[in-house]
Amino acid sequence: MALPWLNTVEQQLAQSYTSQRFHHAQLFCGPIGVGKFSLSEQLANSLLCQNINTHMARPNTVLAPCGQCKSCSLTLAGNHPDKRVTQVEGQSIGVDDIRAISDFMNHSAAQNGNKVAIIENCEKMTTAAANALLKTLEEPSNSRFLILTTSQPAQLPATILSRCAKTDIKVASTQSAQQWLESLNISGFEWLPLFYAQPLLIQQWQAQEQLQHIDTLYKFATEFKHSHNFTALVDIINKQPELIRIFTLFLSEQLKQQLILGMSFDAYQNAQQALNEFLQNNTQVLGLNLPLAVSRLAHALRNI
Ligand SMILES: [Zn+2]
Structure with a gap:
């Protein structure tokens, strides 16, 4: 290859x-x-x-x-x-x-x-x-x-x-990653540029039939603050706990965008802190109540 x-x-x-x-x-x-x-x-x-x-x-x-x-x-x-x-x-x-x-x-x-x-x-x-x-x-x-x-x-x-x-070792031009992914019929996902530095990771997701799940996570992340029903999100994460990192990465990227659009730096830091705690709890606490953790995070992000 x-x-x-x-x-x-x-x-x-x-x-x-x-x-x-x-x-x-x-x-x-x-x-x-x-x-x-x-x-x-x-x-x-x-x-x-x-x-x-x-x-x-x-x-x-x-x-x-x-x-x-x-x-x-x-x-x-x-x-x-x-x-x-x-x-x-x-x-x-x-x-x-x-x-x-x-x-x-x-x-x-x-x-x-x-x-x-x-x-x-x-x-x-x-x-x-x-x-x-x-x-x-x-x-x-x-x-x-x-x-x-x-x-x-x-x-x-x-x-x-x-x-x-x-x-x-790095992807020096994002274009080469983009073209390579297109040759594998991977294109059109809004979140792809976040991973152009890691093209083989994306290829692995394709092989594992994860691309749609990740796209769903991305959509959840964009609407997270405004949604109240997290059943489908919890379902995906329960089945593939490793995707929690991807979901928090998407949320973190959203926060960066909000910072550029005028969110105060204090609010930004508090939100990233809530995100870090959520990720830590998910990777370190055994038997975590995931639905509760997700709705707490949404609540925290809404109130920042
Ligand atoms: Zn030889």
Whole structure:
């Protein structure tokens, strides 16, 4: 899947590789849904490709492995022995995960070429895990590469940050995101521009058939202060609690608009405060009475 907003950074990475300035530890920072993991995979597959040197040297090249060599066929089959991906859902990345990566790096390559390890969301490393990773970072080897991704670089220890080549990944032109989404038949939703920085998040919502639900949440948010019946809203949030963040984001955007239109700053701050409390209660209080919390929030916003 080609993500057009990554072209420039792909070219820069290819250039730094061919000019031998390529750092053995790459850190990709950027918002959720910008394509950091996709870029990591592209880079890893390119580093593993046996034709990497001729391939990367083409002018204006984007990261695309040759797709023909033995290594590429292993990649395509999804079981390249010289590639290791660490992805964790929810919990933290522990010291055992990092030791497994070190072991992997220390063994010789099955294809006599490079070896690449990807760690997605590396801010999830525990302190012990980060310390263990430092050892790997401090002992670079010519044919071993580490690719880290994070949406929370501020949570990373300075010792890790200082030993990686950091690249900020972002959607530089909203037009490229918009066109890409249109190619997936995603258009027409008023709220889409709020997420142009995270096109893959929108794509994920499409795959999960969430777009209509999110549109409904958006409409609820625009009429929230004036409505008294929250049954449908509560229904959606009950079924998909993670959408509460999207709903509060929509409300927060509304408040920003009202501030521009003349709402006093005190009132704005109070309203954002009520919103933050609502979100906190929803994510932290078990067994929260959602219908009550929603109508309290509407009441609070009406009276500000
Ligand atoms: Zn290849």
